Amino acid sequence: MVPPKRGPAAVKWQPIPRTRAYELVIKRIEEQITSGVLSVGDQLPAERDLAAALGVSRAAVREAMRAMEAQGVVRSGAGVGPDSGTFLTSMPSKALTQFLRLHMALANFPIDDVLETRIMLERRSARLAARQASASDLATMSRLLDEMDAETGDLAVFNELDTDFHVAMAEAAHNTLITEMTTAIRHSMRSMVLASFREHGDWPELAATLRGQHRAIYSAIAVGDQPGAADTVEAHLRSANDVLHWGAGGHED
Amino acid sequence: MVPPKRGPAAVKWQPIPRTRAYELVIKRIEEQITSGVLSVGDQLPAERDLAAALGVSRAAVREAMRAMEAQGVVRSGAGVGPDSGTFLTSMPSKALTQFLRLHMALANFPIDDVLETRIMLERRSARLAARQASASDLATMSRLLDEMDAETGDLAVFNELDTDFHVAMAEAAHNTLITEMTTAIRHSMRSMVLASFREHGDWPELAATLRGQHRAIYSAIAVGDQPGAADTVEAHLRSANDVLHWGAGGHED
DNA sequence: ACTTTTCTTTGGTCTGACCTTTACAAGGGA
DNA sequence: TCCCTTGTAAAGGTCAGACCAAAGAAAAGT
Incomplete structure (x- = not known):
């Protein structure tokens, strides 16, 4: 045991959980799902809008999308129309x-x-x-x-x-x-x-x-x-x- | 059936499979794994280097990392030292x-x-x-x-x-x-x-x-x-x- | 010899621009 | 009028570059 040189006795400083931005984005979306606001088939806001709404960069939103896509719960498509935009989906x-x-x-x-x-x-x-x-x-x-x-x-x-x-x-x-x-x-x-x-x-x-x-x-x-x-x-x-x-x-x- | 107004008969144009850059990054890494060059515990090149080596942007590499992280095969840490960098891991x-x-x-x-x-x-x-x-x-x-x-x-x-x-x-x-x-x-x-x-x-x-x-x-x-x-x-x-x-x-x- | 500062590397984040795709609206010729 | 071309807008896809944060290493100071 090495006694600390400074500080009052053996204070246990639990480190701050440094959460990455894209994880917070996922968390927010998961909250919307759990609370029933979002479900399969629903469209998420456009990346730029979602980024602005959550106060993060578009890159963070996109990384969250890639992670959720890897889990098979999100699908994205470019352009305009029924297959464009980002949707909650079910492809487990x-x-x-x-x-x-x-x-x-x-x-x-x-x-x-x-x-x-x-x-x-x-x-x-x-x-x-x-x-x-x-x-x-x-x-x-x-x-x-x-x-x-x-x-x-x-x-x-x-x-x-x-x-x-x-x-x-x-x-x-x-x-x-x-x-x-x-x-x-x-x-x-x-x-x-x-x-x-x-x-x-x-x-x-x-x-x-x-x-x-x-x-x-x-x-x-x-x-x-x-x-x-x-x-x-x-x-x-x-x-x-x-x-x-x-x-x-x-x-x- | 709607016959085409122009063009030689019913030419079947199979659409070009437009693959996203981050998917190609994953593919390359998967190839290295399958061929035995990379295995659990190995460190991947730095994001900037990998991006340059594969001819894509760093954002594409990062999106690939997020997807692989979501699959539990990659771990990232900042800084310098044993826990910094991106590693292949096993957290299924x-x-x-x-x-x-x-x-x-x-x-x-x-x-x-x-x-x-x-x-x-x-x-x-x-x-x-x-x-x-x-x-x-x-x-x-x-x-x-x-x-x-x-x-x-x-x-x-x-x-x-x-x-x-x-x-x-x-x-x-x-x-x-x-x-x-x-x-x-x-x-x-x-x-x-x-x-x-x-x-x-x-x-x-x-x-x-x-x-x-x-x-x-x-x-x-x-x-x-x-x-x-x-x-x-x-x-x-x-x-x-x-x-x-x-x-x-x-x-x- | 020890402490402090600075450096360097690496991931994390943000900004802003441009490209590609797709539908739809506007326009122009038969 | 009808059809085809062309432009426009919105969405994701991509890129370049900058800066921040963390963590060890090296250099500087005491």
Whole structure:
């Protein structure tokens, strides 16, 4: 312990929280949202006006917009008309996708942890879908399966349909958060999956395997077999993860 | 269909994707991360230098930093020294917390969906913790329970310990993504929970109930009862959700 | 040797200008 | 009259340059 040379005893000076201007802008907007003044679809004042109203520079307002845009709650467009100006919006999966991409690239989220999370999400989706999927939910999933049967050449299109099927299953569970997370995980791994598709030796056989597994998932959901749907989807995800060995050299454990 | 008055037949002019400067900055940084040149802990060039190197203005670089900061992958500090400059970091839960707060405020995520997601996350955590919790994991949880017993007056401190207990359980499951999500959900609901605590009539009784439920969860985990741990934690979350009737008027369904 | 001052670097903020996009209004020719 | 061109205004997008604030380092003074 070093006793202070000056000052009355050990006064604890808690440092002033130096808040940046753009954070204050976000805070003000968040207050308007929480108090119900602003909601999704509403237009924010023009950047110049908002800057003047809050007593900060336009740059501070713009930095706040970029941060909120990164969170998927704001959308901006230039010009005049219905798509111009800054609006409160709701695009969570876009934000989550970028979030996951960055953190996976930085190795903050190990690939195995992401897989286990996916399994947790999709097991729950499959179970809920088997319990409560509506006729239109099932029709959507069935249509996507047919489209996957028809798509034989383009790997990217096939993968889009694959993703759409899993998202449709999540939507059948009717939980917004789980749906958005599922969508984001799939999208954030898009390029990885495509690369693995291309590296795979026997594409027709892989496609046939995937189609069969998807059909099995669909069947379990359609007949309302909750545990069966969950187990089938987990088997599908683990199988796909094994077949599509990530990275350049495959597993090394 | 409106045929064009001029031009050779129906030429499809695909519009030029006008990408904003700050998005290009992010793209460049992401490339450096993906290619392994940059990783967590590394320092980015000074804003002025980076702007010059990429051929954009400093404002564009700063907007990119704000967006990446909102994703929890960048940290900035002024001055000279170890904490000054801009660094790649890993603070996902901070970003996820803000993300959830904003989207919940905008009613993009219904409260029931968040609850069900929490149950899914914590059931999985409890199950995994019961299977593989280490001695130090259990010690941490046990210590938090004791601290909660000692805390009788300050609701905020009690709630912090409550949150820490749930996070400790998630950490015992050793899945980074699930841990971060659990942390973020708890933190994003902090003010709501505190308000409910204060509105509750009989605090000592509520605290006793919560303590008992936490002890039950801990016991199931300590003895390795995986289904029991999952069910106990779900019961705890549903019970707490019922007792702490959100909003001003309570449930109305 | 110790303290004080000055310097330098880096993010934080502000100002003001100009560009780009988009709709709409004004004008001019067939 | 009708259509097309042209201008105008409003909004975000971009840029340049200046200055402020923080924090360590080096220089100066005691």
